[in-house]
Amino acid sequence: MVATTSTAPTRPGGGRSLLDLVLRARELSILGALVVLVAATAIANPRFLSAQGIEDIFLNASILAxxxxxxxxxxxxxxxxxxxxxxxxxxxxVTGKYVSEAGHGLLAAVLLGLAIGAVCGLVNGLLVSLCGVPALVVTLGTLYVIQGLDHYLAHGQQINAADVPQPLLDLGSGNVLGVPYLPLIAVLVMLAVGYYLRSYPSGREFYAIGSNPEAARLAGVPIRRRVLTAYVMSGLLAGVAGVLWLARFGTVIADNAHGWELKVVSAVVVGGVAIVGGVGTVYGAALGALLLTTIGSVLVVxxxxxxxQDALIGFLLLLAISVDRLLAVRMTRALRRRNARHAW
Known part of the structure; x- marks a missing residue:
């Protein structure tokens, strides 16, 4: 796995390698927890590892990832x-209503979903990056605005799977060479975003902003543009997730994915992304989503x-934040000791 790096200045073999080691350890620990969890559940109920059971876990984790x-x-x-x-x-x-009434297919659904997601992300990004409104306030407000708009458009109606075009439903249940489309899409997106963050200067600037906004500003990083880009990308992926939700379940009501915002944040933090910014990888976040989904399936089995399930997710969230804080303190001390030795 590839770990991201901090933008803090370090000497060769110093803080950077230490941070890489910690991030890899976090991701490997999540993977280890997944293996132990699955093995223990399989011993208690061998049917848990059936082909259908494993496929359901990956399908359900794909949207969260x-x-x-x-x-x-x-x-x-x-x-x-x-x-x-x-x-x-x-x-x-909205996508389900559009394709069921207008008779459009998969491409129209994807484009509409991307457009709606991009607009929502753009609104959030403009308010946060240009207007300087705290992100928590902005996105909490848009959460309720979007929910209200959804209920207004729905008027208590629901979209039935029988009204959804078959190509769209096939996206949620089909596969290529035995691999379901949804996990494949999630993995491709994860690899693309992970490669961008690691390999492109503009991608590393996201970490610079989170590590030290003032230093990033002095270094000429376009902070507002990068923050706006982050929100637009989040909105775009939420739009894709909405289309995949329709494809996966077919039947849609106005309350779909209600409460998922906290589940998403939990997956990110449990996956090793520091809530204070500057540290973490999309690989860890995806593993966090898979872990939370697996926990839900295990509890059902x-x-x-x-x-x-909610209590356990809350416990994992508190544990992850505590571990992040502890690791940050220990890493800071280790870096100071290394720098002091080099100074001598």
């Missing part, structure tokens, strides 16, 4: 997007009350 990838771009710039769940619900319903 896409949202987590978009959220990662925002969080590493020291911001947050709480509107993604509402955008998914709006896109799923073991017939555990759904309440404990």
């Amino acid at each position: 896409l949202l987590a990838i978009g959220q990662t771009l925002v969080v590493i710039t020291r911001n947050i997007d709480l509107s993604v769940g509402s955008v998914v619900g709006l896109v799923a319903f 073991l017939k555990v009350n759904a309440f404990w």
Whole structure:
């Protein structure tokens, strides 16, 4: 796996390698937790590892992973997007209504979903980057605005799978060479965004902003443009997720993905993306989404009350934030000791 780097100045073999090691350890620990969780559940209920069970986990995790990838771009710039769940619900319903009434196919659904998501992300980005309104306030407000718009358009109606064009439904249930389309899309997006953040100067500027906004500004980083880009990308991926939600489930109501904004943030933080910005990878965020989805499936298989799923996610979120804080303190101390030795 490829880990991102901090923009803090370090000496060769110093802070950068230490940070890389910590990030790899976080991602490997999530992978290890997944293996242990799946193995323990399979022992308790061998049917858990059936082909259909594994496919369902990856299908359900794909939409959450896409949202987590978009959220990662925002969080590493020291911001947050709480509107993604509402955008998914709006896109799923509006797109479903459009294709069912107008008779359009897959391409029209994808383009409409991207357009709606981009507009929502653009509004968030303009308010945060240009107007200077705190991201928490902006996205909490747009969350309720988008929810209200969704309910207004729905008027209690629902979109039925029978009214959705078959090519769109095939996207949610089909596969290529045995690999379902949804996980394949999520992996391709993850690899593309991860490569961009690691390999392009503009991608590394996202981390510079999150690590030290003032230093990034003095270095000439276009902070407003990058923050705006992060929100637009988050909106675009939420639009894609809304179309995939429609393709996956077929039947859509106005409350789809209600409450998912906190699940997305949890997946990102559990995946090792620091809530204070500047640290984390999209690979870790995607693994966090897979872990949370697997936990939900495990609790269903073991017939555990759904309440404990939310409680466990909350515990993991608190644990991840605590670990991030502890690692940040230890890394700072380690860097100071290294720099002091080199100074001598």
